[in-house]
Amino acid sequence: xxxxxxxxxxxxxxxxxxxxxxxxxxxxxxxxxxxxxxxxxxxxxxxxxxxxxxxxxxxxxxxxxxxxxxxxxxxxxxxxxxxxxxxxxxxxxxxxxxxxxxxxxxxxxxxxxxxxxxxxxxxxxxxxxxxxxxxxxxxxxxxxxxxxxxxxxxxxxxxxxxxxxxxxxxxxxxxxxxxxxxxxxxxxxxxxxxxxxxxxxxxxxxxxxxxxxxxxxxxxxxxxxxxxxxxxxxxxxxxxxxxxxxxxxxxxxxxxxxxxxxxxxxxxxxxxxxxxxxxxxxxxxxxxxxxxxxxxxxxxxxxxxxxxxxxxxxxxxxxxxxxxxxxxxxxxxxxxxxxxxxxxxxxxxxxxxxxxxxxxxxxxxxxxxxxxxxxxxxxxxxxxxxxxxxxxxxxxxxxxxxxxxx
Ligand code: FAD
Numbered sequence: 127x128x129x130x131x132x133x134x135x136x137x138x139x140x141x142x143x144x145x146x147x148x149x150x151x152x153x154x155x156x157x158x159x160x161x162x163x164x165x166x167x168x169x170x171x172x173x174x175x176x177x178x179x180x181x182x183x184x185x186x187x188x189x190x191x192x193x194x195x196x197x198x199x200x201x202x203x204x205x206x207x208x209x210x211x212x213x214x215x216x217x218x219x220x221x222x223x224x225x226x227x228x229x230x231x232x233x234x235x236x237x238x239x240x241x242x243x244x245x246x247x248x249x250x251x252x253x254x255x256x257x258x259x260x261x262x263x264x265x266x267x268x269x270x271x272x273x274x275x276x277x278x279x280x281x282x283x284x285x286x287x288x289x290x291x292x293x294x295x296x297x298x299x300x301x302x303x304x305x306x307x308x309x310x311x312x313x314x315x316x317x318x319x320x321x322x323x324x325x326x327x328x329x330x331x332x333x334x335x336x337x338x339x340x341x342x343x344x345x346x347x348x349x350x351x352x353x354x355x356x357x358x359x360x361x362x363x364x365x366x367x368x369x370x371x372x373x374x375x376x377x378x379x380x381x382x383x384x385x386x387x388x389x390x391x392x393x394x395x396x397x398x399x400x401x402x403x404x405x406x407x408x409x410x411x412x413x414x415x416x417x418x419x420x421x422x423x424x425x426x427x428x429x430x431x432x433x434x435x436x437x438x439x440x441x442x443x444x445x446x447x448x449x450x451x452x453x454x455x456x457x458x459x460x461x462x463x464x465x466x467x468x469x470x471x472x473x474x475x476x477x478x479x480x481x482x483x484x485x486x487x488x489x490x491x492x493x494x495x496x497x498x499x500x501x502x503x504x505x506x507x508x509x510x511x512x513x514x515x516x517x518x519x520x521x522x523x524x525x526x527x528x529x530x531x532x
Contacts, residue, residue, distance in 0.1 A: 135400070172259040269358045
């Protein structure tokens with residue numbers, strides 16, 4: 127069977143590549159192959175509304191089955207791609223089928239970082255798929271005490287849902303503060319206090335040595351010598367790009383599959399999009415590897431355009447969000463290497479903005495419950511704006527007016 131476009135990975139980027147191709151009036155044959163049993167779906171609700179039982183599974187899907195049928199996108203579920211051959215342009219599936227491609231898109235996402243443990247898998251959870259979320263959902267119904275390993279956004283979002291169910295929650299984190307990879311200490315403090323007010327306990331600067339079984343419970347052995355008895359353990363300790371297929375086929379990879387601004391890899395017939403890639407970004411003048419929906423969607427659009435004979439280079443301000451309790455955290459830009467940060471607004475009112483500056487230029491913005499400033503902040507980053515800290519700090523200074531000056 128010969129296909130014009132074969133997409134490996136039916137997640138957010140893979141699904142959006144197929145959808146974008148049709149939206150951009152591409153008429154060739156498209157096959158989308160995924161190892162999960164679901165149509166392409168959004169993962170963010172898995173640690174938010176879906177886990178809380180507020181969003182139904184049907185609402186997670188990017189499109190219904192009927193859309194894929196109507197637009198002649200052939201979706202193959204429950205099949206793993208074991209490899210591909212660049213000379214014969216063939217993809218090999220785990221049911222021994224082979225599919226020929228004209229253009230290949232790698233949208234293989236990420237792989238969870240795992241912790242080595244000597245315990246059984248019961249009551250030990252990771253969160254990446256709908257299936258994982260359903261298991262955790264059940265666990266939150268019948269457990270009294272859970273321990274979350276990792277105070278990143280996934281661990282904290284799960285905690286904020288479990289806290290509403292009056293579950294005793296402890297979070298173990300090897301760094302000295304929450305979300306340390308993405309936000310500054312003052313915002314970490316703010317989120318930590320919110321969680322503590324809701325009854326969540328933290329253990330910082332501690333890593334897990336092992337997890338053992340204790341009848342139906344788990345015993346977590348920590349690096350500071352303490353032992354935590356718990357009913358269930360949920361682990362959220364990051365991910366890494368899923369590049370195995372790309373490496374095996376000799377494509378250039380460096381912290382992700384290396385692609386250009388159109389998502390093209392070192393082989394001109396092969397593209398990649400989403401979590402698995404590293405791409406150039408001319409706003410930051412460096413290569414980025416991002417783990418976000420915005421990245422998956424926008425890169426997919428660029429890949430689709432290039433396959434369709436048009437160029438829509440992807441150079442945008444990255445953004446991300448996290449929902450915890452009544453707090454909506456929105457992050458635009460990359461705050462790493464900031465040399466100054468400015469808080470605008472009142473933290474006690476739970477509505478404020480933090481600007482991150484590097485050599486006076488705004489490089490990133492965190493907003494808490496402040497949608498308007500998030501959009502304005504994102505524009506200021508894209509413009510490479512330099513605005514004095516006094517002005518940024520002044521709540522009455524109109525950011526929209528400042529944008530007009532650029
Ligand atoms: P994925 O959506 O992970 O899709 C990759 C797919 O490829 C998977 O289905 C995988 O099974 C399949 N695959 C891999 N290898 C093969 C193979 N060999 N054969 C067949 N299939 C294969 N982002 C945000 O911006 N905001 C959020 O609030 C947010 N919250 C999140 C919460 C959770 C719980 C999770 C897990 C992620 C969250 N993210 C969030 C991240 C976001 O969902 C990802 O960045 C996005 O899904 C990346 O899309 P992707 O297509 O690159 O990868």
